[in-house]
Amino acid sequence: TEQRTWWKEAVVYQIYPQSFDDSDGDGIGDLRGITERLDYLEELGVDVLWLNPVYDSPHHDDGYDVRDYRAIREAYGDLDDWRRLLDATHDRGMKLIMDLVVNHTSDEHEWFRRAREDPDSEYRDYYVWREGDPGDPPNNWESCFGGPAWTYDEASGEYYLHLFDEHQPDLNWENPAVREEIYEMMRWWLDQGIDGFRMDVVNVISKPDGLPDGDPTIDWTGIDQVSDGPRLDEFLAEMAAETFDRYDVMTVGEMPNATLEQVRRVTGPDAPLDMVFHFEHITLDMHEEEGWWQVREWNLRELKEILTRWQTGLGDGWDAVYLGNHDWPRVVSRFGDDAHRYESATLFATLLLTLRGTPYLYQGDELGLTNYPFESLDEIRDAETLGHIEAGVASGRIDGFEDVKGLVRERSRDNARTPMQWDDSEHAGFTTGDPWLPVNPNYAEVNAARQRAEEGSVLDYYRRLVDLRHDSETLVYGDYELRLADHEQVFAYTRTLDDETLVVVLDVGSEPVALDDDLAGPDADLLIGNYDTPADDERRLRPYEARVYRR
Ligand code: TEU
Secondary structure (H helix, E strand, O other): OOOOOHHHHOOEEEEOHHHOOOOOOOOOOOHHHHHHOHHHHHHHOOOEEEEOOOEEOOOOOOOOOOOEEEEEOHHHOOHHHHHHHHHHHHHOOOEEEEEEOOOEOOOOOHHHHHHHHOOOOOOHHHEOEEEOEOOEOOOOOEOOOOOEOEEEEOOOOEEEEOOOOOOOOEEOOOOHHHHHHHHHHHHHHHHOOOOEEEEOOHHHOOOOOOOOOOOOOOOOOOHHHHOOOOOHHHHHHHHHHHOHHHOOOEEEEEOOOOOHHHHHHHEOOOOOEOEEEOOOOOOOOEEOOOEEEEEOOOOHHHHHHHHHHHHHHOOOOOEEEOOOOOOOOOHHHHHOOHHHHHHHHHHHHHHHHHOOOEEEEEOOHHHOOOOOOOOOHHHOOOHHHHHHHHHHHHOOOOOOHHHHHHHHHHHOHHHHOOOOOOOOOHHHHOOOOOOOOOOOHHHHOOOHHHHHOOOOOHHHHHHHHHHHHHHOHHHHHOEEEEEOOOOOOEEEEEEEEOOEEEEEEEEOOOOOEEOOOOOOOOOOEEEEEOOOOOOOOOOEEOOOOEEEEEO
16 A cells, blocks of 8 residues: 655655745845745645745855855844744645755855865865866766856866856765765754755766766757666665655655656655656756757647656656756746736646645746746846846847847746745735836736635635545545546646545646547545536636536
8 A cells, every 4th residue: 555654745845045025125035034924825725835045145146156055045044044034934734845056055155165175175076076178178068057068267277067057066965075075964853853855956966987978969968868867766765775765855856867767767656756846747848969959849649648647657766756946937927928817827736736746836827927028138137038048148149138039038047936926005005115027017916815715816715625525535545546637738637546436627728629529427525626607518618717516
């Protein structure tokens, strides 16, 4: 029988601290702001909060460039503020997990500063250095954010590796001293009483011997070489044994380019990790070769095929279910339709909370927030967006922002990073100062205060869905089976546990649709639906209509 655990039953809420709530008017969200808003999260009913990195960092990549793993970024507060947040979270019966960023550090981390200053220092080998001539890097790997994955260090005449921004040098996991430092730091956080880690790009830590060239036709060249490296399983097993295996905590690995086979290997009762964010569905609208630079048309059949493969193929492993986060545009604008904001937001909420796997809600999606109408480069802070534009200009592919405005509006990570929309006061109640990133102009209409008071709002629907999830073992542990696999507009599936079957029917489109069969059957109970009036015929679905039945 299936292993039952609290983290399979939990609903996780991801907080992007910089944009959640600013308590001191400096325009940047902070830890006190989060603590002050815990009532809101408790009301929503979520069980676990995941904080994006809050460590001391120069913020070249919004905190994914850590300068000091044991300190809090000043703009966010200090360790006392953090402890108050942890305690207040625990007092409400919720848990808190921290982001763990250990594939790379900031170039301002003490280890890297010493490594760069003195090639003979013991810290040199904490990072990945290779000889090479200027203009001729050691291999063809690219940074995820565009341009080469190598930066030349004038002083020593060597290159250092960075799979992300040049300010994020990769750690050398081959070096046992690096691993020991990291495990010690992880134990330090675990001893503070945290409830787990979200592990940033944890599948790329093991680099193959000799750092061979990657397939040049892939957009992020080199990811194919590092996403399932030779010592990955060994490093993860060692990390688990040295750190979190000794605590009752959850772990979720973030794994770009991960395959089903790989995730089966690293999750499950005898494997190091509890669950993984894979990227197959989230990169659905990207070209393998063009990557960021083109939005590929996608269709529902592909989405169904991908999700079904992961829903049914993990064996005793476990999935982390997500449809968006701080790295992707808003779910509504991307997979749904801004013109059907309420309906498509609630439809994707239904999908998120009725699939098998632990669901992750991203801040603001519970209000149905949408993408931002970018007009100029000044409105962008994201290293990835800026990096791709810079690399595009450098290669002569584009002249500047105007050439990619449409793409930026569809693709930029800043779409999902704009401040939380609390109410209709200035800056949406996020700050009394100047927000670090502009607030979406739709805040007067789309905000938490309004939706909190309104039955039938996106927020209200999310609350009811979270309740439903908590009340239903079938939604957590039931088997998934796809129905109507070939249907181009309807996503339908069942979840079955023992003798209970739930039927989920989603019209993923702005057109009504008529089904040949009544999937739920004549005596089914409607458990939740996103239209408040009953359909005149069970087989007819209205635009973006979502229904969950018990058969
Ligand atoms: O993301 C890993 C990653 O692969 C993303 O960069 C993703 O491919 C891209 O943003 C899609 O547009 C993690 C973090 O979630 C991200 O915020 C960091 O920038 C990155 O690692 C480096 O730490």
